Amino acid sequence: MAAHQQKKPSEERKHRSTQNDTQTSQVQWGRAWEVDWFSLASILFLLMFAPLIVYYFVMACDQYQCSLTDPLIDLLTGNRRLSDIWDKTPMLTYRAVGSYTLWVSFQVFLYVFIPDFCHKFLPGYVGGVQEGAVTPAGVVNKYEINGLQAWIITHVLWFANAYYFHCFSPTIIFDNWIPLLWCANILGYAVSTFAMIKGYFFPTNARDCKFTGNFFYDYMMGIEFNPRIGKWFDFKLFFNGRPGIVAWTLINLSYAAKQQELYGQVTNSMILLNVLQGIYVLDYFWNEAWYLKTIDICHDHFGWYLGWGDCVWLPYLYTLQGLYLVYHPVQLCTANAIGILTLGLVGYYIFRMTNHQKDLFRRTDGNCKIWGKKPEYIECSYMAADGAKYYSKLLTSGFWGWARHFNYTGDLMGSLAYCLTCGFEHILPYFYIVYMTILLTHRCVRDEHRCFSKYGKDWKRYTAAVPYRLIPHIF
Numbered sequence: 001m002a003a004h005q006q007k008k009p010s011e012e013r014k015h016r017s018t019q020n021d022t023q024t025s026q027v028q029w030g031r032a033w034e035v036d037w038f039s040l041a042s043i044l045f046l047l048m049f050a051p052l053i054v055y056y057f058v059m060a061c062d063q064y065q066c067s068l069t070d071p072l073i074d075l076l077t078g079n080r081r082l083s084d085i086w087d088k089t090p091m092l093t094y095r096a097v098g099s100y101t102l103w104v105s106f107q108v109f110l111y112v113f114i115p116d117f118c119h120k121f122l123p124g125y126v127g128g129v130q131e132g133a134v135t136p137a138g139v140v141n142k143y144e145i146n147g148l149q150a151w152i153i154t155h156v157l158w159f160a161n162a163y164y165f166h167c168f169s170p171t172i173i174f175d176n177w178i179p180l181l182w183c184a185n186i187l188g189y190a191v192s193t194f195a196m197i198k199g200y201f202f203p204t205n206a207r208d209c210k211f212t213g214n215f216f217y218d219y220m221m222g223i224e225f226n227p228r229i230g231k232w233f234d235f236k237l238f239f240n241g242r243p244g245i246v247a248w249t250l251i252n253l254s255y256a257a258k259q260q261e262l263y264g265q266v267t268n269s270m271i272l273l274n275v276l277q278g279i280y281v282l283d284y285f286w287n288e289a290w291y292l293k294t295i296d297i298c299h300d301h302f303g304w305y306l307g308w309g310d311c312v313w314l315p316y317l318y319t320l321q322g323l324y325l326v327y328h329p330v331q332l333c334t335a336n337a338i339g340i341l342t343l344g345l346v347g348y349y350i351f352r353m354t355n356h357q358k359d360l361f362r363r364t365d366g367n368c369k370i371w372g373k374k375p376e377y378i379e380c381s382y383m384a385a386d387g388a389k390y391y392s393k394l395l396t397s398g399f400w401g402w403a404r405h406f407n408y409t410g411d412l413m414g415s416l417a418y419c420l421t422c423g424f425e426h427i428l429p430y431f432y433i434v435y436m437t438i439l440l441t442h443r444c445v446r447d448e449h450r451c452f453s454k455y456g457k458d459w460k461r462y463t464a465a466v467p468y469r470l471i472p473h474i475f
């Protein structure tokens with residue numbers, strides 16, 4: 001998508017390619033066109049088990065003090081039956097439904113009705129109306145980038161309530177965590193099902209729809225590329241950012257408040273976790289315009305994977321460390337706290353700088369400096385769906401010369417730091433680093449497969465110049 005980031009589509013096109021042009025290959029968007037048995041099996045597995053996995057983790061904290069093995073041992077030894085566990089699980093409540101509806105409606109309101117004003121007074125911040133990448137059908141969508149503003153307003157109101165208005169307790173999220181899980185699931189399934197129906201009957205852009213012929217695959221991976229309601233309500237941008245990522249820091253704050261209520265203090269591990277994950281969340285919103293150029297927006301279709309994932313998987317499983325720390329408050333010694341903080345900050349620095357280097361390089365078409373020098377790169381070309389040939393560049397300087405996905409490596413270092421705040425008593429808080437390692441390694445392979453089919457021989461030249469994926473000299 002390189003050229004898309006630098007110039008308008010009409011300017012990108014250099015010439016029409018011929019059929020026997022060996023330097024270019026058909027660019028691919030989204031996931032596989034052909035559904036192989038492995039993809040189908042994985043999808044069926046996830047559709048059936050992902051909601052259970054989330055329930056299992058949350059239930060293990062609620063009923064077993066965050067032990068992942070005790071529920072299994074209890075069930076296998078006949079100590080408890082599934083129905084015993086289920087009977088002790090809090091059900092859907094009116095309070096949870098009301099709070100959740102209010103929360104989502106408020107985020108919709110902030111997203112749709114409050115145009116961005118942050119970019120008017122925050123130097124360097126890119127907000128307001130921004131263009132996304134070119135879709136397979138050649139559409140360039142416009143987005144209202146106002147996530148930072150929504151995050152700030154939501155958090156100002158949260159603190160105003162906690163310290164002055166006292167309309168609800170700041171522990172409200174923790175106190176209703178399982179009833180809210182049912183609400184999040186209802187929304188996750190409703191939005192995914194709606195997106196599927198919409199893809200069939202009233203798509204935003206029919207030429208950007210992808211039907212594989214397999215119902216489950218289409219439901220999970222999505223049909224529409226950029227489903228929208230009206231001009232501005234974009235499903236991908238809203239669901240990833242708002243119920244998912246704005247909620248992330250609020251959930252952590254609620255956990256901190258619960259620690260305060262239960263133990264009369266907030267541990268340094270909880271503060272560290274709130275700070276490190278807070279930086280990650282703020283980074284996302286500060287760079288929301290950049291997010292329009294990431295794989296989620298540029299290549300993935302909107303289905304259950306994004307819809308349910310953003311409503312349930314992200315807020316429930318990305319925040320497990322904070323939940324764990326409510327049940328097991330950990331006070332880190334100074335050396336450990338400094339070590340974890342350093343790991344988290346170095347990871348964040350690598351993550352941000354790597355993403356920044358690519359963004360700068362692509363935005364300036366290579367007319368920039370990376371680590372004080374003119375960047376080195378590999379020229380490449382590809383053919384789009386309309387048969388036109390486009391040119392692009394693959395950076396081989398800076399962190400992009402160390403490994404092909406060093407941004408993922410930084411992300412993984414940060415993820416490990418979050419987990420380490422919880423000590424080593426249980427494995428549950430380490431779920432996040434295990435999951436992120438699988439997610440980002442799989443993403444690495446998926447992305448490289450796509451880049452190879454996009455750039456062909458040029459991609460091979462690039463992988464020869466930068467032979468490692470995540471860790472120089474190792475992988």
Ligand code: NDP
Pocket residue numbers: 001002003293294295296351355358392393394395396400404405407408411443447451454
């Ligand atoms: P990248 O930002 O790495 O984008 C990959 C794309 O960049 C490729 O498809 C290719 O696109 C282009 N590219 C690849 N190599 C080069 C190069 N050498 N020079 C220039 N362009 C290149 O991946 P993501 O969108 O997956 O991730 C963005 C960030 O989001 C990452 O830091 C990741 O860690 C983070 N992330 C976090 C997740 C979470 O759940 N916390 C989930 C997913 C991502 P093109 O077609 O334009 O050439």
